[in-house]
Amino acid sequence: MSKADSERTTSDTAPARAWLMGIVAWLIPGLGHLLQGRWVRAILLGGAVWICFISGFLMGGHLFKYSGSEPGSSSLLQIPPMVGDLGIGLPYIVCWLRDFGFSYPTEQAALPTFEYGWTFLLIAGLLNYLAMLDAFDIAAGRKS
Amino acid sequence: MRHFLVMTTFAALAAVVFGTVAKDSNRERVVYGLKVFAEFMVIGLVLAWILYFLPF
Numbered sequence: 001m002s003k004a005d006s007e008r009t010t011s012d013t014a015p016a017r018a019w020l021m022g023i024v025a026w027l028i029p030g031l032g033h034l035l036q037g038r039w040v041r042a043i044l045l046g047g048a049v050w051i052c053f054i055s056g057f058l059m060g061g062h063l064f065k066y067s068g069s070e071p072g073s074s075s076l077l078q079i080p081p082m083v084g085d086l087g088i089g090l091p092y093i094v095c096w097l098r099d100f101g102f103s104y105p106t107e108q109a110a111l112p113t114f115e116y117g118w119t120f121l122l123i124a125g126l127l128n129y130l131a132m133l134d135a136f137d138i139a140a141g142r143k144s
Numbered sequence: 145m146r147h148f149l150v151m152t153t154f155a156a157l158a159a160v161v162f163g164t165v166a167k168d169s170n171r172e173r174v175v176y177g178l179k180v181f182a183e184f185m186v187i188g189l190v191l192a193w194i195l196y197f198l199p200f
Contacts, residue, residue: 041164048160055153116150123154127161134165144168 018140025135027089029053029128032135045131052124053088061117062104063095081118087125087132155184 025032030046033039064081086092095101101121108114137143163177 044160044164048157048164052154052157059150112146113150120154123158127158130161130165 014140018136021139022132022136025132029131036138049124049128049131052120052127053091056117056120056124057101059113059117059120060108060111061121063092063101063121065096065102081122084122084125087129089128151188155181158184
């Protein structure tokens with residue numbers, strides 16, 4: 001088997017460890033890289049995602065979830081931002097189980113940074129999806 | 145000022161992640177991260193000025 005064939009085989013079939021690292025990276029931002037000994041990447045990626053997530057709440061943002069309470073098919077509009085928020089992993093699940101951060105009082109909605117807040121929370125989830133894919137690729141040997 | 149600070153924070157965080165996951169060498173990553181940061185800032189400011197002049 002040539003070197004190119006060997007590399008192709010390695011990158012085509014991801015080992016179970018790669019899937020595990022991907023899931024861990026999704027659940028806790030930064031941990032997927034940390035477990036693989038990629039300290040700098042873990043600090044940069046995990047740090048950026050956590051700062052984005054915490055900043056979102058500090059700015060008065062809220063998380064999205066599918067409630068089904070909107071009339072007609074309007075509830076479907078809640079699904080895309082929910083998928084984005086879900087990217088943050090365990091923090092979203094904890095918030096969902098404790099029913100924290102989904103509802104917001106009128107005073108919170110009146111904050112000048114309210115829109116920024118939920119956008120930051122959404123971006124934190126989306127950035128963590130990128131970090132998750134990076135951790136998966138490293139564990140699968142597709143990336144150095 | 146607050147809006148500019150938020151935009152800068154967003155651009156910096158996104159640039160860190162984009163720069164870290166992309167490219168092969170550290171030098172390329174830093175250059176790419178700085179480029180992404182600059183693009184977010186410039187495009188954000190340009191869009192802000194365009195929206196400022198729109199009457200709705």
